[in-house]
Amino acid sequence: MIEPDRTEWQVRCAFNAFCKRVLKNEAINIYNERRQQQSKEMTFSDLTPQEENQLYTLDKHYEGGEEHSFQVAGMKITSKLLAEALRTLPKEKRITVLLYYFFNMSDVEIAQHFDIPRSTIQYRRTSSFERLKRFLEEHADEWDD
Incomplete structure (x- = not known):
């Protein structure tokens, strides 16, 4: 064993x-x-x-060359002017405008996102549109540079 x-x-x-x-x-x-x-x-x-x-690249599409602009009702609208007009809006209104016009969200979708009434979004959007319009009318000739 x-x-x-x-x-x-x-x-x-x-x-x-x-x-x-x-x-x-x-x-x-x-x-x-x-x-x-x-x-x-x-x-x-x-x-x-x-x-x-070599680790990164930059988009040079808008670098140098002429600035993109367009004529509307005899006024020259540039990208700088448009950006400045958007900057003058309060944050809530600017976000509403960007979501509506650039992300194709409806007033209802934006309202659900912020958990506020749809009518508030509609008011922000339309009042922002009027404010942008006034700004562009007042400053269109000043931004030719």
């Missing part, structure tokens, strides 16, 4: 040694892979300005 217990003990020891060897070798492999990966990586602070510039 002593002999089978001893064999079982030897098998356990051999299996234990095998598992330890596998884990040790796997840890070494992971360490080597990480070291290789770190040797290939570079921090942003180590990049040269030329390499940094």
Whole structure:
């Protein structure tokens, strides 16, 4: 009876040694892979300005050249003038105008988004439209630059 217990003990020891060897070798492999990966990586602070510039692009569609404008009722409307007109609106009215005209949301959808009555949205939109109209009429000739 002593002999089978001893064999079982030897098998356990051999299996234990095998598992330890596998884990040790796997840890070494992971360490080597990480070291290789770190040797290939570079921090942003180590990049040269030329390499940094290769990481992004800029939309140059409106850069330089002539500014886009259009004539309406004898007035020249530029993108700068239109942007300034929108900036004069209070935040709530500006958001309402942008959601309605540029995101094609209805008054009901905007009202649900802000959890306020639809009539409030309609009032904000129409009063904003009148305010924008007055601003553009008053300042259209001043923004020719």
